[in-house]
Amino acid sequence: MSGYVRALAEAAREAQAVIAALDADARTRLVAAMADAVDADRVAILAANAQDLQRARDAGTGGAMLDRLRLDDARLDGVVKALREIAALPDPVGQVTRSEVRADGLRIERVRVPLGLVAMIYEARPNVTADATALCLKSGNAVILRGGSEALASNCAIAASLRRALRECGLPEAALVLIEDPAREHVLELLQLTDLVDLAIPRGGEGLIRFVAEHARVPVIKHYKGVCHLYVDRAADVALATRLLLDGKASRPGVCNALETLLVHAEVAEVFLPGALAALAARGVEVRGDARVRALWPGAQAASEADYAAEFLDLVIAVRVVDSLEDALAHIRRHGSDHTEVIATADAAAAEAFVRGLRSSAVMVNASSRFNDGGELGLGAEIGISTTRLHAYGPMGLESLTIERFVVRGAGHVRHPDLLD
Template sequence: MSYVRNLAERARDAAQAIAALDAPQRARLIATMANKVEEGRDTILAANASDLKRANAAGTTGAMLDRLKLDAGRLANIVAALREIALLPDPVGQVTRRETRPNGLVIERVRVPLGLIAMIYEARPNVTADAAALCLKAGNAVILRGGSEALASNKAIAASLHRALRECGLPEAALVLIEDTAREHVLELLQLTDLIDLAIPRGGESLIRFVAEHARVPVIKHYKGVCHLYVDRAADPQLATRLLLDGKASRPGVCNALETLLVHADIAESFLPEALSALAERGVEIRGDERTRALFAPAIAADDDDYAAEFLDLIIAVRVVDSLETALAHIRRYGSDHTEVIASNDAAAAEAFVHGLRSSAVMVNASSRFNDGGELGLGAEIGISTTRLHAYGPMGLESLTIERYVVRGDGQVRHPDLLD
C-alpha cells in the first residue's frame, strides 16, 4: 500500500470516531486544541523562524513571505480562532427542513459530516490549525498537505493538535499531516475517489489550477481575488476614501484586498486627486486609464492585464466610467466572482449593483476586507469558494457538512395495490 493511501485509509477509519461524538465532546476537543497550541507557543514560533530563514535564503518576498510569517500576535489570533470555533453552534444533526406529506411520511433534511476532507495549501501555517478545527468540529476527518516552505511550522502546529486528540481519547489519524511534500503525493491524493470526499486547495492561482486539472475527487476552487470598488456618482467621498484605503493598503497580500478602483465620471474630478494622493502616501502605485492620468499625474498607464490582475501588492488599477452599467460590465469582464464593493448613497444604484453581479460577496458602503469567515460570523474560515457547488463565499462549519433526507413513517408503501 502506498504512503498516501495508507494515511487516507487510516483517516477515513478515524472519521467515524469524530462523527460519533456529540456536540459538547467536539467543542471540548477544539477547546483542548486551542490550549495545546497556546502551550506549544515557543516551539511553534521557533519552527516558524526556521521556515522564514529558509524562505528568505530562497529569495521569497512579498505576499508569500507575509502569509508564511507567524509572530506572537498572529499565534494568539490562531488560538482565539480555535476558541471561537469551539463555541460555535454544532451543525451536525441540525434539521433544516421538516414537513409531513399527505400520506403521513415525515420528511426531514438533516446536516451530516462530509467524511474525509483534503486540504492542500501553501505558505499559510495558520491553515493547519483553522482547517483542522473546522473539519473536526463539523464531524469530519482531515488530511492536510501544506507547502514545503511552511513544513516546520505545520509539523509543530500539528503536533500540538495531536496532543489534544490524545488527551480527548481520540485517534490521531483523524488529523493527518502529509510531511513528505513531493508533488506526486498530491497527485495520488487527488485520485482517491473511494476515500476523499472533498478537496479544498488554498493558495496561489497556479496551485488551484494544478489541483483542479488533476483531481478526480470534488474540488472547491478559488482561483484569485480581483476585487473592485465602484465609487458611484452619489457616493460620500470621505466614506469612499475610507473603503479604498482599508481595502487596498491595510494588507494588500490577501485575496479580499482591492485590486481595481472604478469611479463615476461625475465625481471623478472631485474625488480622484485626493483619494489617489492618499493611496500614494501609503506607498501604493497607481495604474490608470487616460482620464485617471489626466486627474492624477503620477499615475502610470494601465492596460488590460492590469485590470485582470490580482496584484497582491501595493498596486491598484483605476478607471473612470460613465455609468453604473459600464462599471458592471467592467467587473463582469475582469472580475473573479470574489468580492465587489459599491460606495453610494443612492439606494436604487446600490440595489442595481447587488443584483447585477453574481460574486460570492457584494458590499454596500463596507470594505472588501469584511469578506472573511471571522468577520461574517462564521468563526475561522477554511477558504472562500468562488465555485458554485454546495458552498459559495467564505466556508465555515455548515459548508463542511451536507444535507441528507431522513424519512420517518409507520409502514407506508408507494404501491399498496401490489400487496393486495
C-alpha cells in the same frame, strides 16, 4: 501511485466515523484540548519553526514568504485563540434545517451531516495546520493535510500537538493525517481518491490552486484570485466613497478582499478623483489610470489592459472612468474574478441594479470589500473563500463543511399499497 496516501486516507475515513458519531460537547472538548495542547507545546513548535526558517534562509527565501512562515509567541497566541473560538462555535452537525410532515404522516427532515474526509493542500502559513484541523473536526469530518515542504517541521510539530489532544480525548489519531513525505506524487495520489476524499480545498498562490484544479478528480472548491472592484456611482457621496477606497486598498493590500480596481462614473470623476487619488498616494499607493483619469490627476501612470485584470496584492490600483453603471458592470463582468465588488451610491435603484447585475460571491453596497471575510460576515471562522459557484460561494465556515441529507420517518409508509394485497 504507491498506495501510501490511499492507506492513510482509508484510516482517516474510519476515524471520521468515530468523530462524526460524537455528540457536540465531545467535539467542543476535543477542539479545546487541541488549543491546550498547542499552548503547552510552544517550545517544541517554535523550535521546529526555527528549523524551517533556517532552512528557508539558507535557500535564499526572503521577505513576505519568510514572514508567512514565521511563528512567534504572539502568533501562537493567535493560533490558540482561534482554536478556542472554533471550539466555542455552534456545532452544525445534526442540525435539522427543514422539517415537514406530509398529510399522510410521513415526516421529512433535512439534517446536516459532515462531508466526510476533507483534504487541505496549502502553502507556507503553519497556522493553517491548526485552523483547518479544528474546523474539520469540529464539523465531524476527518482531514488530510498536505502543507508546503518549506513549513514541514512546523506543521509536523503542530500536528503532533493536535494528535496528542485526540489521544487524550480517547479518539483515533488518524482523524488528522499530515502527509509528511514531500514527494509531489503523493499530492497527485490524494487528488485521485474519489472513493475516499469528499472535498479538496487548496489554499495558497494561484500556481498551487491551478495545479490542484487541473489534477484533481475529487471535488475541489477554490478561488484563484480576488480582483475586487469599487464602483463610485454618479449618486455617490464622495466622502463615503473615499472611505471605502482607502479601507479597501490601503488597510491591507496583500489579501484577497482588497480592492484592485476603481471605476468612477464620469459625472463624479471631477469632484471625486483628485481628492481620492491624492489620499491614496499619501498612503503610498501607486495609481494606474486611463487617459481620463490622468487628465484629472496627473500623478497617475498609464494603465495597461493587463492592469485591469491584475490582482496586485500590493499598494497599486487600476482606475478607469466609465460613462454609466452599465459600463461599470460590463467592465467587472469582463475583468472580475467573482470575488467581491462594491458600489458607493445614494441611489437605491442603482445599488439594486449593481447587485442584480453581478455574479460575484459578495456584493457590498456602501461598505468596504474587506468585509468579505468569514469572521466579519458572522461565520465565526473560515476555512477558505470560494469563488466556485457550487456548494459554497464566498467565505466558508463550519456549515460549508457539512451537507444536508434526508431523514424520513414513517409508520410503514409505502408508495404502492395496492401491491400488498
